[in-house]
Amino acid sequence: MLFKGNVIKYGANVDTDVIIPARYLNTSDVAELASHCMEDLDPDFSSKVRPGDIIVAGSNFGCGSSREHAPVAIKGSGIACVIAPSFARIFYRNSINTGLPIMECAEAASEISDGDQIEVDTDTGKITDITTGKTYLAGAFPEFISEIIGADGLVGYTRQKLNK
Amino acid sequence: MGMTMTQKILARHAGKKECAPGELIEASLDLLLGNDITTPPAIDIFERSSMGEVFDREKIVLVPDHFAPNKDIKSAQQCQRMREFARAQNITHYYEQGQEGMGVEHVILPENGLVRPGDCIIGADSHTCTYGALGAFSTGVGSTDLACAMATGSTWFRVPDAISVKLQGRIGPYVTGKDVILYLIGKIGVDGALYQSLEFSGDGVAALSMADRLTICNMAIECGAKNGIFPVDEKTIEYLKERVPGGSDAAPDWLFADDDARYSQTIEIDLSSLRPIVAFPHLPSNTHEVGTFGKIHIDQVVIGSCTNGRIEDMRRAAEVFRGRKVAEGMRAIVLPGSQRVYKQALKEGLLEIFIDAGCVVSAPTCGPCLGGHMGVLARGEKCVSTTNRNFVGRMGHKESEVYLAGVEVAAASAILGYIGSPDELG
Numbered sequence: 001m002l003f004k005g006n007v008i009k010y011g012a013n014v015d016t017d018v019i020i021p022a023r024y025l026n027t028s029d030v031a032e033l034a035s036h037c038m039e040d041l042d043p044d045f046s047s048k049v050r051p052g053d054i055i056v057a058g059s060n061f062g063c064g065s066s067r068e069h070a071p072v073a074i075k076g077s078g079i080a081c082v083i084a085p086s087f088a089r090i091f092y093r094n095s096i097n098t099g100l101p102i103m104e105c106a107e108a109a110s111e112i113s114d115g116d117q118i119e120v121d122t123d124t125g126k127i128t129d130i131t132t133g134k135t136y137l138a139g140a141f142p143e144f145i146s147e148i149i150g151a152d153g154l155v156g157y158t159r160q161k162l163n164k
Numbered sequence: 165m166g167m168t169m170t171q172k173i174l175a176r177h178a179g180k181k182e183c184a185p186g187e188l189i190e191a192s193l194d195l196l197l198g199n200d201i202t203t204p205p206a207i208d209i210f211e212r213s214s215m216g217e218v219f220d221r222e223k224i225v226l227v228p229d230h231f232a233p234n235k236d237i238k239s240a241q242q243c244q245r246m247r248e249f250a251r252a253q254n255i256t257h258y259y260e261q262g263q264e265g266m267g268v269e270h271v272i273l274p275e276n277g278l279v280r281p282g283d284c285i286i287g288a289d290s291h292t293c294t295y296g297a298l299g300a301f302s303t304g305v306g307s308t309d310l311a312c313a314m315a316t317g318s319t320w321f322r323v324p325d326a327i328s329v330k331l332q333g334r335i336g337p338y339v340t341g342k343d344v345i346l347y348l349i350g351k352i353g354v355d356g357a358l359y360q361s362l363e364f365s366g367d368g369v370a371a372l373s374m375a376d377r378l379t380i381c382n383m384a385i386e387c388g389a390k391n392g393i394f395p396v397d398e399k400t401i402e403y404l405k406e407r408v409p410g411g412s413d414a415a416p417d418w419l420f421a422d423d424d425a426r427y428s429q430t431i432e433i434d435l436s437s438l439r440p441i442v443a444f445p446h447l448p449s450n451t452h453e454v455g456t457f458g459k460i461h462i463d464q465v466v467i468g469s470c471t472n473g474r475i476e477d478m479r480r481a482a483e484v485f486r487g488r489k490v491a492e493g494m495r496a497i498v499l500p501g502s503q504r505v506y507k508q509a510l511k512e513g514l515l516e517i518f519i520d521a522g523c524v525v526s527a528p529t530c531g532p533c534l535g536g537h538m539g540v541l542a543r544g545e546k547c548v549s550t551t552n553r554n555f556v557g558r559m560g561h562k563e564s565e566v567y568l569a570g571v572e573v574a575a576a577s578a579i580l581g582y583i584g585s586p587d588e589l590g
Contacts, residue, residue, distance in 0.1 A: 013354055026236060040557035060354060064553060097308035155209055
């Protein structure tokens with residue numbers, strides 16, 4: 001998959017409570033969750049985000065709760081991909097399972113600036129900062145993870161298994 | 165090659181003799197957990213994908229504890245969805261509000277004897293790592309993972325590396341498991357154990373109560389760990405005997421870390437050197453020893469949760485509150501972690517002590533821990549809480565502040581009106 005978009009940048013340890021505060025977890029409606037995404041960290045997020053934008057953040061992105069509502073809210077707000085040096089492990093699983101592309105790349109996460117236009121190729125792991133002209137290479141997914149993504153997420157993968 | 169406890173459990177459940185860090189495995193599951201926030205999306209996925217019947221109705225535990233007793237109409241509908249699914253699938257371990265054995269999920273699963281050493285457990289709740297205290301591998305997952313595992317009884321894991329945490333010595337007065345885990349998180353940071361296990365061992369383990377071990381494993385996630393796990397000893401067996409059928413034989417003979425098991429690092433903690441610790445906003449790693457900071461006035465204290473809602477915690481709190489009064493203008497909220505804890509606290513006269521001191525005593529619920537209900541914070545308010553997270557907006561307004569602490573510090577702070585230890589009460 002190839003994405004091109006503008007960068008919205010955040011720091012380290014962006015937790016699931018700021019991605020989607022628990023007070024909105026009395027619903028799993030995607031549009032409603034998306035409308036409150038990031039509001040305690042960046043109140044302007046839902047008004048400034050454009051479809052295809054890319055979040056670039058510091059380490060341990062998505063730490064905290066197991067709420068799948070977090071990647072769902074991010075994806076629902078139109079974010080195409082999240083790039084960070086590392087992700088909290090439950091958030092990592094949840095992103096794969098719900099089809100939010102995430103990429104681990106410390107160099108890109110530290111050098112790319114807010115507002116830069118970047119291009120991301122999730123198949124090769126290549127990240128290009130069009131604004132600065134620099135390119136980066138993110139770690140590729142393990143084969144098994146690619147299989148899950150290839151089956152359109154964990155649900156598709158599980159259905160294949162149940163049908164065997 | 166030697167394996168850690170976690171690696172042995174995962175290998176067994178993947179039908180393999182051994183497994184190594186980084187390996188991707190498919191593991192069978194002994195228990196699956198969901199709550200009223202994470203289960204409804206899992207049910208949506210399960211039904212939308214026509215997954216049919218759950219793989220084993222006795223191995224799924226559903227607990228409406230987060231926004232229950234229902235705090236608003238939407239929450240009521242989420243609980244209703246879960247209840248109807250539990251009925252339709254004839255789920256054995258569905259816990260209705262108020263029913264015997266009900267309470268906060270991570271308090272009741274061990275309490276009801278559903279966790280055994282050597283088990284492989286997932287829960288759609290990040291604090292599922294609590295059950296490592298009983299020598300089980302247990303970890304948090306999302307709703308999609310829960311949905312698929314409800315259908316198949318298995319899930320995938322990447323076999324984790326491990327950090328060896330060697331505990332030596334004995335904890336002193338007013339120091340608890342909470343301080344042990346806050347100290348560790350402060351030392352290694354909120355991602356210090358990312359993707360790894362925390363494997364506890366050492367001479368200091370024997371003196372730690374099961375309540376302390378449950379608290380320690382509960383917060384393993386707060387330094388990014390996949391799971392935390394304690395070796396099984398006499399105290400574990402004693403705990404199991406009272407709760408699990410055949411409990412005295414519940415520990416498998418293979419369940420120990422090999423002498424040549426490999427660890428990414430070893431951390432030694434001298435328990436006797438620990439002092440009560442407070443984690444300042446807005447990260448659990450932002451730790452300070454009590455007595456090393458100035459007066460921080462607070463508006464609210466919360467005692468309870470899956471971290472510190474057990475009977476031992478209620479007893480510790482009551483010792484501090486006995487014969488004393490909560491400071492003027494302070495709200496102190498005590499939430500026993502389960503119906504059993506509630507009843508036992510009632511029998512022992514602890515609830516009377518709380519009420520006489522001026523505390524709110526609530527039904528068991530996660531409630532305020534995640535800013536749900538029963539103690540949400542207003543703009544600018546500060547709260548000392550025995551819960552597990554102090555992120556921005558965790559308990560309410562984004563400009564409110566949560567200070568994490570153990571039970572004694574929380575109770576003492578409620579009386580003092582500022583963050584302090586029972587030593588200051590005179």
